[in-house]
Amino acid sequence: DRVGKELKQAGYYQPHAMQNLNAIRFALAFIAFIGIGTMLLIAPKNAEPYLMGAAVLVPIVAHDQGATLLLTERSKTLKDHAGQIAFPGGKIDALDQDARAAALREAEEEIGLHQNFVEDLGYLDPYLSSTGYRIIPLVAIVTPGFSLTLDPREVESTFEVPFEFLMNPAHHEIHEREWRGAQRRYFAMPYEERYIWGVTAGIIRSLYERLYAP
Numbered sequence: 001d002r003v004g005k006e007l008k009q010a011g012y013y014q015p016h017a018m019q020n021l022n023a024i025r026f027a028l029a030f031i032a033f034i035g036i037g038t039m040l041l042i043a044p045k046n047a048e049p050y051l052m053g054a055a056v057l058v059p060i061v062a063h064d065q066g067a068t069l070l071l072t073e074r075s076k077t078l079k080d081h082a083g084q085i086a087f088p089g090g091k092i093d094a095l096d097q098d099a100r101a102a103a104l105r106e107a108e109e110e111i112g113l114h115q116n117f118v119e120d121l122g123y124l125d126p127y128l129s130s131t132g133y134r135i136i137p138l139v140a141i142v143t144p145g146f147s148l149t150l151d152p153r154e155v156e157s158t159f160e161v162p163f164e165f166l167m168n169p170a171h172h173e174i175h176e177r178e179w180r181g182a183q184r185r186y187f188a189m190p191y192e193e194r195y196i197w198g199v200t201a202g203i204i205r206s207l208y209e210r211l212y213a214p
Contacts, residue, residue: 051134055099056089057107058139058207059118061160068160070142071200072111075156083156085196087137087203088113099123099136111158112149117142124206129199130184137203161191166204167211 059070076083088107096102100120107113120140127135148158165171166189175188175197187201196204 051128051132053092053099053102054090054133054135055092055096055103055106056087056135056137056203057103057113057118058087058124058137058203059107059113059142060140060163061142061144063144067163069163069166069204070113070158070160071194071196072158073156073194075152075154077153084198085194085200087200088155089135092136100138103136103138110151110154112151113142113146117146119143124203124210127199127203127206135199135203137206139207159194161194161196165191167208169208169212172201172205172208 061068061070070088072086072088074084074086088110089103090106090110092099092102093105096105104115104118104120107118108115118140119142120138122139124137124139127137129135150156150158171189171191173188173190174185176183176185178184186198187205188195188197189201189204190196
């Protein structure tokens with residue numbers, strides 16, 4: 001496997017190495033450079049026009065002591081997915097130039113994350129949700145020093161999870177529950193009192209597979 005071989009030789013293939021900002025940037029940029037078709041520099045076209053378009057920001061915060069992933073807890077008053085853990089993001093509006101514009105706009109509207117602190121690296125494969133959305137994840141490095149202003153109508157709180165924790169497959173649990181009359185299996189990554197699952201956990205798993213899957 002070319003990706004694994006090159007990253008191992010560079011010393012970037014182990015989860016603990018991904019605490020380093022340059023290691024994260026190198027690994028994601030390398031994947032995009034060799035063109036394996038999953039870390040894309042241009043947003044993929046919608047091949048499922050019957051699905052609603054959405055975009056989320058996958059913000060990796062570049063702390064000196066180790067990278068983290070910035071996540072939100074959705075407002076408990078929302079009609080859909082209330083109280084769930086999510087990435088900042090939402091529907092792609094008609095006025096959005098592309099998925100990148102939508103992800104950055106939503107992140108600024110929801111949590112006040114200014115684009116000046118965001119260095120986007122590329123896209124993961126679209127994630128097709130069971131609720132009828134085609135979600136495009138935009139992976140980005142976020143420079144520390146930002147301040148957040150939450151929109152209480154959409155976001156209850158924000159928190160950060162060590163990137164190393166989320167890139168450890170031992171924390172990628174398979175859970176099961178009944179949904180719409182059928183048993184559904186999904187990834188879950190419980191962290192302290194937070195329950196990361198569903199679409200959010202699926203996108204994190206996708207990022208892990210781009211970095212570490214053989």
